[in-house]
Amino acid sequence: MLVRARRSVRKFDREMPVPDDAVRRSIELALLSPNSSNMQLWHLTWVRDPAVRERMVTLCMGQNAAKTASHLVVFQTRQDLWRRHAKWNLEQAPPSSGSGPDERRMKLMRKYYGVLMPLAYRSDPFGLNTLVRRLGSFLLGLTRPVMRLGGSGWQRVILHKSCALAAQTFMLAIQAEGYDTCPMEGFDAVRVKKLLALHRGADICMIVAVGNGTPAGVYGERRRLPTEEVLTII
Ligand SMILES: Cc1cc2nc3c(=O)[nH]c(=O)nc-3n(C[C@H](O)[C@H](O)[C@H](O)COP(=O)(O)O)c2cc1C
Structure with missing residues (x-):
């Protein structure tokens, strides 16, 4: 099952890059995500260019997921639209x-x-x-x-809810293509915006690293709190 199979993978096999087609299809599916009032106040920047990707690594705090990714997709909200x-x-x-x-x-x-x-x-x-x-x-x-x-805080939450759903759809779609992802919030938003020349109205929700996962990229067992601790049934 896709949901169970998905893990955040931090080390990808750079010798086996993810084909552009798989990313393109997953982006198209991400854009079908439910979103507030169908306002679609999001924008995606797909970093494919290896030179730009390389420059992104430091801005993603040198994270392995960014270092070894074949692609990075930057999910942004765009309230200005x-x-x-x-x-x-x-x-x-x-x-x-x-x-x-x-x-x-x-x-x-x-x-x-x-x-x-x-x-x-x-x-x-x-x-x-x-x-x-x-x-x-x-x-x-x-x-x-x-x-x-x-x-503005309330407006921002509305936008980020929808954008995060698009990111999740994207990650599941990539999973269905047989590849792996790691969502990241560990990055310098100011510098990423500058490097990628993002619109000044853009607010980065998360950056998703995409690649061909390696076993070493999964950092341990998946751990979750007991369901009863986070679930109330009335
Ligand atoms: C919004 C968001 C931001 C995250 N940021 C990072 C990150 O910067 N670096 C990282 O290695 N993992 C990051 N993660 C991945 C989480 O650490 C991971 O989802 C969590 O530990 C559960 O593991 P699993 O995804 O394998 O089930 C992020 C996840 C989310 C949803």
């Missing part, structure tokens, strides 16, 4: 027919992507939008259940 992606979602709506279910769907989408998304994602230097979101949620929440909207 919210307007463009909300518009794109709106454009996917069926053409207006004047009445019927399509028209109702269109109205709903207009409300969702035209009103709710700006409400959730808009930000300003004075925090006025956050204040409106917090106050609005609080007041509405006095009488009924509401989604509690918040500030």
Whole structure:
């Protein structure tokens, strides 16, 4: 089973690189991941160039996974794209027919992507939008259940949830191709952004090292806390 077979592998066989096709297919699958409101506020940078990959090693704190990887994929969130992606979602709506279910769907989408998304994602230097979101949620929440909207921290969490799911899908897809991965958060985000010329709105979620795993790359048994310690059944 894929989920059981996947391990974080820190040493890859550099003599047997992972073919580009396998990475490309896995990226396509990663982009099918569930994501908040289908806003797809993510961006992936696939580091294939050996010279750039080499320079990434020091920025990934010299980790073996980075040192021996055939590919590195940098998963980033892109909050700055919210307007463009909300518009794109709106454009996917069926053409207006004047009445019927399509028209109702269109109205709903207009409300969702035209009103709710700006409400959730808009930000300003004075925090006025956050204040409106917090106050609005609080007041509405006095009488009924509401989604509690918040500030930049809340927005960031939303984006990273979706991006991390894409990274996980990618890792499972690579596993299904017969190769291995190691997710990494041990890197210098400032320098990685500079080296890869990432967009200034990019926030790196994690870097996934991809390669042909070696037994020495699995550091010991897989250990997890007892299920009962982390699970509550009500
Ligand atoms: C967000 C995230 C960041 C991680 N960062 C690193 C890292 O920088 N270096 C590393 O060797 N492993 C890293 N890991 C791998 C974890 O250490 C690993 O998943 C955990 O020990 C469980 O082992 P398993 O993946 O083999 O089940 C990271 C995992 C996640 C999910």
